[in-house]
Amino acid sequence: MCRVCGGTVSEFFDFGNQPLSDAFPRPEEIRDEFFFRLAVGICEDCSMVQLVEEVPRDRMFHEDYPYHSSGSVGMRAHFEQTARELIETELTGPDPFIVEIGSNDGVMLGTVNQAGIRHLGVEPSGGVAKLARAGGVRVRNDFFEQSSATEIRAADGPADVIFAANTICHIPYLDSIFRGVDALLAPQGVFVFEDPYLGDIVELNTFDQIYDEHFYLFSVSSVRAAARRFGFELVDVRRLPVHGGEVRYTIAREGVRPVRPAVGELARQEHEQGLVEPSTFERFGTDVKRICGELVDLLRTVRAEGKRTVGYGATAKSATVTNYCGIGPDLIEAVYDTTPAKHGRLMPGSHIPVHSATEFREPYPDYAVLFAWNHAEEIMAKETGFRESGGRWIRYVPGVEIF
Numbered sequence: 001m002c003r004v005c006g007g008t009v010s011e012f013f014d015f016g017n018q019p020l021s022d023a024f025p026r027p028e029e030i031r032d033e034f035f036f037r038l039a040v041g042i043c044e045d046c047s048m049v050q051l052v053e054e055v056p057r058d059r060m061f062h063e064d065y066p067y068h069s070s071g072s073v074g075m076r077a078h079f080e081q082t083a084r085e086l087i088e089t090e091l092t093g094p095d096p097f098i099v100e101i102g103s104n105d106g107v108m109l110g111t112v113n114q115a116g117i118r119h120l121g122v123e124p125s126g127g128v129a130k131l132a133r134a135g136g137v138r139v140r141n142d143f144f145e146q147s148s149a150t151e152i153r154a155a156d157g158p159a160d161v162i163f164a165a166n167t168i169c170h171i172p173y174l175d176s177i178f179r180g181v182d183a184l185l186a187p188q189g190v191f192v193f194e195d196p197y198l199g200d201i202v203e204l205n206t207f208d209q210i211y212d213e214h215f216y217l218f219s220v221s222s223v224r225a226a227a228r229r230f231g232f233e234l235v236d237v238r239r240l241p242v243h244g245g246e247v248r249y250t251i252a253r254e255g256v257r258p259v260r261p262a263v264g265e266l267a268r269q270e271h272e273q274g275l276v277e278p279s280t281f282e283r284f285g286t287d288v289k290r291i292c293g294e295l296v297d298l299l300r301t302v303r304a305e306g307k308r309t310v311g312y313g314a315t316a317k318s319a320t321v322t323n324y325c326g327i328g329p330d331l332i333e334a335v336y337d338t339t340p341a342k343h344g345r346l347m348p349g350s351h352i353p354v355h356s357a358t359e360f361r362e363p364y365p366d367y368a369v370l371f372a373w374n375h376a377e378e379i380m381a382k383e384t385g386f387r388e389s390g391g392r393w394i395r396y397v398p399g400v401e402i403f
């Protein structure tokens with residue numbers, strides 16, 4: 001049943017049993033790994049693309065949540081720019097107030113704080129919340145939902161902006177989110193959020209954007225329908241180049257802001273692309289199977305030649321690739337990553353060891369699968385030595401390629 005409208009969800013792809021994408025077990029912990037059925041479908045009524053099974057939120061977002069948003073120079077720049085734009089366009093009144101849902105380590109609110117603007121991050125994962133606080137950001141260590149939003153409204157007053165990046169798509173209870181936004185948002189305020197875009201996912205075959213935390217894959221048509229359902233209106237959209245293609249949605253209370261032409265334009269484009277047609281998802285499913293087959297064939301071929309292959313970036317996304325394609329330590333000997341909390345741990349489900357990125361060069365392998373393909377430019381720029389040593393990168397989206 002659709003988590004937004006109660007309609008029928010028609011399943012279009014089943015990735016089978018999958019582990020939690022951000023739970024990196026120690027070797028002695030692999031017996032206790034949690035698995036669930038990762039399958040995705042589309043609502044026949046409101047066109048919302050969503051997971052068929054839901055993972056309890058406390059299993060994913062807790063004290064030891066390992067993802068640190070500030071780990072990428074590119075994303076730090078993106079969020080600094082985002083904060084500046086919000087400050088210049090929306091936070092212009094006498095004592096403006098901004099709330100961020102899923103503020104993580106303070107990557108966006110840090111800039112807001114430095115500008116001396118009243119703010120609050122709402123972040124359930126304790127470890128990253130502490131990092132944000134250490135940087136001077138005010139954080140409520142909690143899940144955003146109707147009840148916490150109502151308490152924030154009572155304590156701090158109405159918010160001019162409620163912002164979220166890569167977080168709303170993580171929250172199955174969208175009804176409670178919208179009721180919370182209704183309780184907290186100022187009458188003329190905006191709810192702005194950005195998440196991976198369904199249009200880019202099906203276009204570029206970025207099937208690894210589908211994992212436990214990404215409960216929804218949003219499109220303009222599904223977000224517009226959801227906003228309407230809860231008394232809001234989608235008033236603007238903007239495509240973003242980050243994380244392989246996202247859309248930033250701006251939502252206001254119904255009738256208070258003009259609807260920008262971009263909304264209708266992107267909705268029309270989705271219609272022309274056949275974005276919510278069953279044939280689109282059939283083609284996507286066929287491509288996913290083909291890509292996995294080609295990737296495994298390539299990894300087997302280079303292993304048969306006696307070459308060493310590793311992974312680069314222990315991303316949440318890579319859990320779907322390794323587990324769906326059946327790639328283990330036999331094909332990828334280790335994954336290198338800059339996040340200290342992932343070092344000395346194993347990749348979820350596949351149990352490939354994770355090592356510090358500083359060990360990537362000791363000595364360089366022959367091939368490296370770029371799991372953090374969304375940070376390709378940044379990584380290529382700092383790992384030039386790998387190419388110079390004769391190493392080759394492998395990518396698997398939009399197709400399998402040595403480059």
Ligand code: DWN
Pocket residue numbers: 067071072073166213214312313314315316317318336337338339357372374375378379
């Ligand atoms: O939606 C989400 C996004 C924003 O972040 C969350 N559900 C979880 C997480 O997803 P992810 O792990 O797929 O995100 P990234 O940003 O693709 O992760 C990059 C990984 O690669 C991190 O573990 C850090 C690492 N890395 C690295 O080793 N060297 C990253 C960069 C930029 C580098 O140079």
Ligand code: SAH
Pocket residue numbers: 061062065067069101102103104107122123124125128142143144145164165166167170171
């Ligand atoms: N905004 C950051 C973090 C994205 S990771 C960025 O774009 O990089 C998703 C974050 O959402 C995690 O830090 C997680 O703890 C948080 N989160 C998950 N469910 C939440 C909820 N219901 N309310 C607030 N934050 C939530």
Ligand code: ZN
Pocket residue numbers: 002003004005006007043044045046047048
């Ligand atoms: Zn629906």
